[in-house]
Amino acid sequence: MQVLETIAQLRNWVAAKKEAAQTIGFVPTMGALHDGHLTLAKAAKAENDVAIMSVFVNPTQFGPHEDFDAYPRDLARDVALATSVGVDAVFAPSVAEMYPHDGGIRIHAGRQATILCGASRPGHFDGVLQVVSKLFHLVEPTKAYFGQKDAQQVAIIQTMVRDFNFPIELGIMPIVREEDGLAKSSRNMYLTEAERAQAPHIYAALQLARDVLQNTHDAAAAVSAARTHIEAHTSGRIDYIEVLSYPDLAAVDATTTDVLIAAAVYIGSTRLIDNIFVSNGGQ
């Protein structure tokens, strides 16, 4: 395991792998690794000659009142976990290493970023696309791995890779859940014991919405059932529950083949997201 802290070190590592004609699997993360990240890392290692993970809490995707400063950072723990699943290198740059200049050029996500999490996090996905495009140019991966848990992020990154012709394959891995169904997240550690007991009801509500959608083909009824479930079983505040086409994230209609049912709920002060895919439009 090599820990690479500078772009120069990373470029040397990448050049050596390219020269040896090795395929590179890449897992971009903000650290605070959990089983979801490790599932991505295992796939990166299994499907490629070498696997590299980035650990970088990217400031440009946090809003001014979000948890950039408080976001958990423990590089030694992350490196140990990455090592345990066979990752060959961790790229862990400083903010100054990643953003030494600002020439003012920005990538702006489009309509896909104005809904769901984007509605309450203006600029968030612009920052994600900025750092992901930088990391793609730095790591030059054969295949990059993302978790389906961040379904909107995945949809927007898929769109960027497609529309800007990045020479990179994407691997999208299923959500990893706790035994009671709660989607694994670095933010789960913020939950109190009482909040943690309520949190699995987000997934239960999504499953209920899926069943209603499959039985009634009625998106509004599915959303309503999920809302009622969360309001009945948690003290949480619903940010959104939506039924959308995937990956364009528009209203579902008769032509929709892949449906995303996505929720964001504040349990206490912790905002949790989760989602379910339904094939064949739930039609």
Add this chain to the structure above:
Amino acid sequence: MQVLETIAQLRNWVAAKKEAAQTIGFVPTMGALHDGHLTLAKAAKAENDVAIMSVFVNPTQFGPHEDFDAYPRDLARDVALATSVGVDAVFAPSVAEMYPHDGGIRIHAGRQATILCGASRPGHFDGVLQVVSKLFHLVEPTKAYFGQKDAQQVAIIQTMVRDFNFPIELGIMPIVREEDGLAKSSRNMYLTEAERAQAPHIYAALQLARDVLQNTHDAAAAVSAARTHIEAHTSGRIDYIEVLSYPDLAAVDATTTDVLIAAAVYIGSTRLIDNIFVSNGGQ
């Protein structure tokens, strides 16, 4: 010489060169090739194992009232000229091949794009960055070549490559001029004989500005001298004449090391641009 019309053909060509560990020199153009382009192509061929040129009139960098439809297109002529200087492949895609989808993601150039040509061409440099980033991802060149004639374009592309960590070297080639000093341009063919006779005074005015700057260290006096020269010797309308730091394109001050003197002048209805670099700030 291979003419590649689809992205699939291009990807195959690039993969074969990469597999053979060959370096790729790349010259992006909008066709209508002149000696300036061929100078770029010769450098691409001389400095790399193989050279590829793109010929694509990119709609997203033209404004609604600009000359996209009228822009000269003659692929057979361009391919013959590229062949004559040893180019190995020409990538000449259709608009539908380059823009089959629109997910709405855009690259926005920053302050550098708000002045000079950007002031009268809103969105132009956004479109340039869009197509250049797509072409960079498609061609995966070792080194890409641009002409110093489009100094603002070069400054903005250099900024994108730097800030977004493109794994690409840039080669910037000097302006190629007619014997009377007029910078070569695809748009020179639009000039009437009388206009063509006036056009060299743009370069003469820039040389005068350079001399005034070097003698007086007074940017305003340099601009004034160039304006007076153009007004005295042409019937043209000055769009801009500016003295700026390079590559940030800001006001010149005591710390400036590289100065760009740039002009855009309408001669008749044809807008011509030209520029001169002055090292050591003309100080």
